[in-house]
Amino acid sequence: MNTYLFLFTVSPVQSYITQARKARDLFAGSRILSDLTQCGMDWVAQNKPEAEFIFPAKEIPSKPNRFLCILPFADDAAATLFGNQLTDAVHQHWMTLAGDVFSRHTKGAPLPEGYTQQAASHPDIQWLLMPYQHDSYTADYALLEKTMGEIKAYRHFTQLEETGRKCSLCGERNALIVHSSKQIKPANSAFIQADAYNCARNKALASLISEGEGLCAVCFMKRAGKQDRKEFSSTAEIATLSTITALQNNEKFNTLVRQYTSLFGEDFDAQLFYPENLTTTYFGKQGLTDHLPNLDEMKKLLKKLTREAKDAGAPMMKYYAVMMFDGDNMGQWLTGELLNPAVKKDLKEFHQAISRALGIFAGKAYEVVDGKGRGAIIYAGGEDFLGFISLPHLFSVMAELRHLFDQTINSELTRWLPEGKKVTFSAGTVITHYKNPLSEVLTRVRATEKSAKSIDRQKNAFSIAVMKHSGEIHQATFRWGAGESMTRTLQLANTLVAALQTEQFSGTFIDSIEREFTRLIDQNGLCSLSAAMAQQEFSRLIERSCMIPPQSGIDKKSAIATLTDAVTTLYQESPREMISFLSIIDFMVRKMKGAE
DSSP states (O other): OEEEEEEEEEEOOHHHHHOOSSHHHHHHHHHHHHHHHHHHHHHHHHHOTTOEEEESOTTOSSOOSEEEEEEEESSHHHHHHHHHHHHHHHHHHHHHHHHHHHHHHHTSOOOOTTHHHHHHTOOEEEEEEEEOOGGGHHHHHHHHHHHHHHHHHTOOOOOOOOOSOBOTTTSSSBOOEEOOSSOOOOOSTTSOOTTOEEGGGOHHHHTTSOTTOEEOHHHHHHHHSOOOSOOOOSHHHHHTHHHHHHTTTOHHHHHHHHHHHHTTGGGOOGGGGSGGGOSHHHHHHTTOGGGGGGHHHHHHHHHHHHHHHHHTTOOOOSEEEEEEEEETTHHHHHHTTTSOGGGGGGHHHHHHHHHHHHHHHHHHHHHHHTTTTSEEEEEEOSSEEEEEEOGGGHHHHHHHHHHHHIIIIIHHOGGGSOTTOOOOEEEEEEEEETTSOHHHHHHHHHHHHHHHHTSSTTOOEEEEEEEOTTSOEEEEEEEOOSGGGTTHHHHHHHHHHHHHHTTSBOTHHHHHHHHHHGGGBOTTSOBSSOHHHHHHHHHHHHHHTBOOOGGGOOOHHHHHHHHHHHHHHHHHHOHHHHHHHHHHHHHHHHHHTTOO
16 A cells, blocks of 8 residues: 545635625635535545545634545555546535525526536636655655646636626626516627526525626525525625624614514515615615515614614614734745744644644634624634624724634644744734625735735734725734734724723824824834824823813823823834824724714
8 A cells, every 4th residue: 555645625716705796605605615625525534534634624614725635545546546536526516516506596497508517617626646655744745735836827727608798796607697677688799698597586586686687607606505604695784793782682772673674574684774775776676676665664663773773872883894814924834944943854743733723723713703793704714714893893803813823823833833933824904884895895805914914024914904985095004913912003902992982082183193293204104203202292182182071080191191102102113004093993983983
């Protein structure tokens, strides 16, 4: 028997997951890729019980798009046959899913021409087997990854000869499942093909595909596929999550919510919590015309519901946050380049240890976000993370995830880490309006994460941006600290948020700081004013904005000093980033207080 390293990958990843118009597209895209990896791992375990999996760990809820294991085979021919059989098994699983999704939603309607061909063109499955000797794992693994990189660079694809309207999500393949109140015209290059399935009279499917949308087979699987966990059908549901959670024990509010949502039945979506969507035009686009007779009653109930939420101190917000991060320099860690030289020979054990640690972290990350009603994770594949965060909890969630990553990962890897070196991650976070196109938001999140990783060679930073509904963008980037000061910047942000939200201080000091200090900052983001001099001016401006009444019992001087210290610390980090960050904080607080 010969021993082999076996690497299996499913792609594309980023483009497939992030080609999305709705939150459910994101959730489903991630789940489907995870499901394909799990399918491959299960098939290997069933057909080769002696397989030794290196990564990912079984504990990881969202499997990444690849797995590595060690397998025994009699010869190369047997190994090759196994790899081809595995590919066929995973691809068949995908094709069965494609057929089942269409059949379930259309009650057995005939497949449109090209549906099977579109589904068969995706995904791209690659595998690589390499003879392996126990004492040469490090070199064999490096060669395995290098070879797989070269294979992927070849970019194999299946050519589809198609003319006509393209899919609303990917824009790559023809739209075969559409929602059109108009009759589909005969096929030609300008129109939808004649046998495309029109879901206009299929109420259940029409609720998933908006009027005017058209999906290809691959994207239809995302939109209409089963969701085996709590599903967020729209970004509005994330934006309103903090209100629903904060007022879960408010009987008057909950009664109004039940009365209001019951008017829509199964057609309710969180976007209907916003009065701008209670219009005949919106109802028409969303297939809600049956509910138009109740429109006046809906408006009255929503007005009461919105007023009750605001009076209770938890107004309906229209903004939410998207957070993305992945580990820094993971390629160098996995090849052993950054490991303690004394244990580099134990790379296989390191791979297994970091895989277990990342699995534990991923599980705990779900507890931090989903388990506490503070958002929803799209995927947590260990060192990769994408999630929606409710705005009031943003800084706390970011801080908790960063500490959790450090405690879970680095405490498990002490043996392999050089002195003073730790595994870190860099994060990008975007605060955005629920109506901003999701594809644009995800593009901005990736760019923001890239900004964090570009801070210096060490990376280990976070960048946060605001995408206003008007299109205006503010962004600030800071390094993570070390030890107890790891999330100091976020702790300072929470201090500022609390002071502004409780109206102990007005946001005028932020406007004044921006107006005065912007002129003093050079092209490198630095300011010639010393920290001591800047602190005096901050104190003056903050004192002027203080609204603490004399009879409140609050130590006014102490409150001013606390806020002054927070702003001064941000100034010492970076004067330019301080101004942007203060602007972001001020914007967040205004939205959390119910401003439009």
